[in-house]
Amino acid sequence: MPRQAAVRPAGKPSWLRRLAVYLRKYWFIYMLVLPGLICMIVFNYGTMYGIQLAFKDYSPRLGVWGSPWVGLEHFREMLADPSFIRAFKNTVLINVYKLAFGFTFNILLALLVNEMKMRRVKSMVQTCVYLPYFLSWVIFAGLVQVFLEYPSAADMGGVVNQVIAGLGFEPIDFLKEPAMFRSILTITNIIKTAGYSAIVYFAAIAGIDPTLYESAAIDGANRKDMMLHITLPRILPSVAVMLILELSGLFISNFDQVYNLYSNYVLSTGDVLSTYIYRIGLGGGTDFELSTAVNLVLNVMGLVIVLVANKFIEKLDVQGIF
Amino acid sequence: MKNSGQVKYRRSMLSRFGFNFYDIFVYAFCILFALVCVYPMWYVFVASITPYDEYIKGGLMLWPRGVDFQYYISIFNTRSFLNSLWISVSKTVLATVLSVLVTSTMAYAVSKSHVRGMKVINALVVFNLFFTGGLIPQYILYQDLHLLRSYWVMVIPGALNITYFIIMRNYFTYSVPKDLEEAARLDGCTDVGVFFKIVLPVSRPMVAAVTLFIAVINWNDYYNYMMFISNKTNLQPFAWILRRMLTDKSLMNTVRNGAVGLGLELPPPMALRMATIICAMLPIMCVYPFLQKHFTSGITLGAVKE
Numbered sequence: 163m164p165r166q167a168a169v170r171p172a173g174k175p176s177w178l179r180r181l182a183v184y185l186r187k188y189w190f191i192y193m194l195v196l197p198g199l200i201c202m203i204v205f206n207y208g209t210m211y212g213i214q215l216a217f218k219d220y221s222p223r224l225g226v227w228g229s230p231w232v233g234l235e236h237f238r239e240m241l242a243d244p245s246f247i248r249a250f251k252n253t254v255l256i257n258v259y260k261l262a263f264g265f266t267f268n269i270l271l272a273l274l275v276n277e278m279k280m281r282r283v284k285s286m287v288q289t290c291v292y293l294p295y296f297l298s299w300v301i302f303a304g305l306v307q308v309f310l311e312y313p314s315a316a317d318m319g320g321v322v323n324q325v326i327a328g329l330g331f332e333p334i335d336f337l338k339e340p341a342m343f344r345s346i347l348t349i350t351n352i353i354k355t356a357g358y359s360a361i362v363y364f365a366a367i368a369g370i371d372p373t374l375y376e377s378a379a380i381d382g383a384n385r386k387d388m389m390l391h392i393t394l395p396r397i398l399p400s401v402a403v404m405l406i407l408e409l410s411g412l413f414i415s416n417f418d419q420v421y422n423l424y425s426n427y428v429l430s431t432g433d434v435l436s437t438y439i440y441r442i443g444l445g446g447g448t449d450f451e452l453s454t455a456v457n458l459v460l461n462v463m464g465l466v467i468v469l470v471a472n473k474f475i476e477k478l479d480v481q482g483i484f
Numbered sequence: 485m486k487n488s489g490q491v492k493y494r495r496s497m498l499s500r501f502g503f504n505f506y507d508i509f510v511y512a513f514c515i516l517f518a519l520v521c522v523y524p525m526w527y528v529f530v531a532s533i534t535p536y537d538e539y540i541k542g543g544l545m546l547w548p549r550g551v552d553f554q555y556y557i558s559i560f561n562t563r564s565f566l567n568s569l570w571i572s573v574s575k576t577v578l579a580t581v582l583s584v585l586v587t588s589t590m591a592y593a594v595s596k597s598h599v600r601g602m603k604v605i606n607a608l609v610v611f612n613l614f615f616t617g618g619l620i621p622q623y624i625l626y627q628d629l630h631l632l633r634s635y636w637v638m639v640i641p642g643a644l645n646i647t648y649f650i651i652m653r654n655y656f657t658y659s660v661p662k663d664l665e666e667a668a669r670l671d672g673c674t675d676v677g678v679f680f681k682i683v684l685p686v687s688r689p690m691v692a693a694v695t696l697f698i699a700v701i702n703w704n705d706y707y708n709y710m711m712f713i714s715n716k717t718n719l720q721p722f723a724w725i726l727r728r729m730l731t732d733k734s735l736m737n738t739v740r741n742g743a744v745g746l747g748l749e750l751p752p753p754m755a756l757r758m759a760t761i762i763c764a765m766l767p768i769m770c771v772y773p774f775l776q777k778h779f780t781s782g783i784t785l786g787a788v789k790e
Contacts, residue, residue, distance in 0.1 A: 184600065190675040191593045195605060198590025201644040205625075206612045212621025226624055271517065277510045290518035292776055293525075296768050298704030300727050304761040305524040307730055308531075308754060317752045321527065324542045353521055361779070386506055418707075422727070443620050444711060450620045457618030465614045 216455035236455040246456065249438035252344075252431060253415045259348045261408055264356070269401060271356050272363035273389055291357030302354060303422035306346070310336040338427035347419060347432070359404070366400040367393060403475055410471040413463055435460060525765065532556070532758040536749045555759035558743035558751055564717060564735075565725060569763075571635075572722040576702040579639045583702075584695050586643040591652035592683060606653070613646050619711065626712050635719055637712045638705070645701075648694050655690050656683070693778030696771050703767055722764055729760045 175183075185192065211226065216236055218229040240246050271291070278284040294302070312335040313319030313327070323333040336342055374392050383391070415434035424432040433441075435456065443453030530545040535552035559565050593599075594606045617625070622641075623632070631637040660683055668682050684691075706723035713719050720728075728735045736753050743751050768775075 188596075188599050188675070190679065191596050191599050191602075194589040194679075195593035195602070197586045198593075198609075198644050198649075199605060201586055202609060202612065204629075205641045205644070206616065207608075208625050208629075209617025209621040212617050212624045215620060215624070271514075274510050274513050277506075278514060283511065283515070287514045287518040289776060290522045292779060293772065294521050296700055296772065296775060297765060298706075298723060300704070300706060300723050300730070301761055301764050304726060304730055304757055304764075305528060308528055308758060308761070309524060311754060317754045318540065318542050320754075321544065356517070357521070384506075422730075439619055440711075444623065444714075450624075454618060454620045457620070461615050461618070468614050 213454060213458055215451050216458045218451065220450050236451045237459070239452055240455055240459070243452075245433065245438060248430070249433045249435045250413075253413060253434040256344055256347055256415065256434060257408075257412050259344055260351055263348050264352045264359075265405065265408055267352050268356050268359040268404075269363060269397075272360040272367065272397075273393060275360065276364065276367050276393065277385065277389060288357070291360070293357070294354045295358040297354070299354075299416075299418040299422045302350060302419075306350060306423060307337070310346075312336075312338070337423065338425065340428045340431040343424065343428040343432040346423065350423070351416075351419065362400055362404060363397050366397040370396045399478055402478055406471045406474050410464070410467045412467070413460055528758045528761050532755060532762050536751070536755075539752065539755055554743070554748050555751055555755045556763075557746065558739055558748060559756060559759055559763070561742050561746060562739050564720070565722075567718060568720050568722045568725045571719055572703060575635070575638045575721060576699055579642060579702045580695060580699040582639060582643050583645050583648075583698050584691065587645050587649050587698075588652055588691055588694070590644065591649050592656050592679065594649075595653050595656035597657075609644070609646060609649055613650075623712065631712070633713050633716055638708045638719075638721070641708070642702075642705075645698060648698060652690070652694060655687060659690075660686050689778070693774075696775055696778070700768055700771070700775065726760050726764045729757050 215226060215229075217231055217233060218226075219232045220226070220229050224230075275284060275287055275291075278287065307320065309320045309322050311317065311320035311323065313323055313333055318324060319327070319333055322336070327333050334342075336346065370393065374396075375388055378388050378392060413435065415436045417434075417436035417440065420432060420434050420437050421440070424437065439453050439456050439460075441447055442449045442456075447453075527545050530548050531539060532555055533548055533551050533553060534545065535550045536554065538549040590605075590609075594602045594609070597603055597606070616622075626632045626637055626641070631640070664682055664686070665678050668678050673681065704723055706721055706727055709719065709721055709724050710727075725735075729739075736756065739756055740751055740753070743749075743756075
């Protein structure tokens with residue numbers, strides 16, 4: 163009886179053999195996937211074992227595996243940390259600002275650029291507004307400094323402050339003013355990404371049936387009416403998708419942007435979760451466990467939100483994220 | 485005659501008035517925003533080549549009042565600048581080539597979703613977009629792999645770029661004509677033949693565009709240096725030098741003193757920063773026409789399903 167497995171009817175090869183045949187058939191595809199697969203396993207999934215630090219008391223001597231478990235202590239610590247609460251609040255607030263002003267601005271920009279009928283001007287404008295997207299936040303922070311810098315003994319200060327001084331007012335140290343920091347983040351974000359974000363809407367506008375505009379013109383609609391009653395409703399699905407994507411990033415903060423613009427002066431309004439995770443972990447602090455714990459909480463929250471968001475997007479009958 | 489002409493003229497003025505007002509608003513808004521986007525860069529460029537005497541007068545620098553490269557001479561007279569340029573260029577080339585090879589081959593393989601395992605692999609890759617170990621687990625992993633404080637930490641870990649993986653996968657799935665592949669197969673082409681003779685030539689423009697995008701990301705990257713190398717100044721990329729010029733007074737003083745040593749006027753810190761900004765921007769500006777050309781199609785590719 164136990165040997166029966168080896169005795170098979172002819173024409174039904176063992177699974178191992180079938181696997182060999184299958185692999186031989188598709189060997190090239192498997193070979194192509196291999197380098198990426200190795201990279202993914204080593205560098206993306208390889209980090210996963212470090213997540214256990216969130217539940218451990220790390221000692222470099224014992225290593226990640228050898229360190230003792232402490233349960234949920236670091237999560238309690240996190241909730242008790244006022245700077246975590248502050249970073250959380252700032253992150254959400256900044257994202258709400260970006261949603262309220264940035265998101266609407268992107269739509270407005272797309273609609274208005276589309277209204278320009280002079281092709282030359284239109285493509286010039288597009289060339290200009292896409293450009294900032296490719297510059298890094300370091301470069302952008304440099305530009306911000308050039309314009310907003312406070313005058314010092316060695317230098318005459320940024321352009322904006324020169325203008326303010328020229329008008330006879332006191333110069334303002336914009337980047338050290340906590341009350342202004344979130345606005346600076348919102349505005350710089352708009353300048354850097356509005357052109358890029360508008361592309362999705364340009365694509366949606368390009369897909370609108372031109373006969374709609376022709377028949378509207380026959381009915382005597384002017385261009386403003388067409389924009390409000392044809393273009394805008396037609397791009398609403400894209401708007402909805404972008405809105406859901408935006409909302410799903412409610413707890414995600416832009417490390418690059420904030421890190422390059424903030425300083426100790428504006429921590430109260432400018433410190434966000436990603437900079438917080440960095441500061442307590444590597445940038446000054448050495449609290450590896452707390453940093454890992456906060457990151458884990460954010461990731462789990464983010465994942466849940468994205469899954470829910472994807473359900474909504476599927477309902478909208480547009481291709482989902484996956 | 486004269487009268488009717490005037491009436492016609494007046495009517496068109498009236499009927500155009502609403503139009504014109506609308507047009508003026510549209511053009512003013514768009515052009516103004518376009519200027520907001522590019523004027524800072526223009527200002528920085530003009531100011532950085534303005535001679536010292538003119539520079540200290542300030543103003544909006546709409547046009548260069550003379551040309552003087554003294555600030556550029558000052559920064560490139562500092563050793564760490566040339567070294568960091570070399571580091572940036574070399575790591576950008578290496579990381580980009582590696583990343584494009586790994587990402588594109590994997591994307592092509594995964595686009596063959598009828599092959600067993602590819603759907604799972606796809607799900608595993610996309611999952612990483614939303615769930616990662618985070619900074620500290622990454623740090624510990626690199627420590628275990630002996631990548632910490634090594635040049636290669638700026639090259640190897642980013643080999644698989646998930647965003648461009650998705651874009652390329654969708655391209656291979658939806659935009660490479662299936663009939664072409666089928667026809668080649670009927671003619672006796674193997675998978676290898678199809679890949680090299682059909683898929684690669686057809687998707688060359690897309691791969692070229694992705695290469696440029698990834699190169700820009702690598703040129704701009706300072707994160708890996710800052711997090712995982714941090715104190716080895718001989719490995720710092722140019723983006724990090726720029727970051728230090730903006731925040732680090734000691735580097736600034738070194739550059740300024742160096743300029744005085746060259747017999748130049750003691751340069752204002754902001755002028756040196758502007759020269760550094762221009763150097764960091766220059767490679768991006770050089771490839772920007774190509775970037776823009778592929779930009780519109782590139783990012784919407786991911787969303788278009790046929």
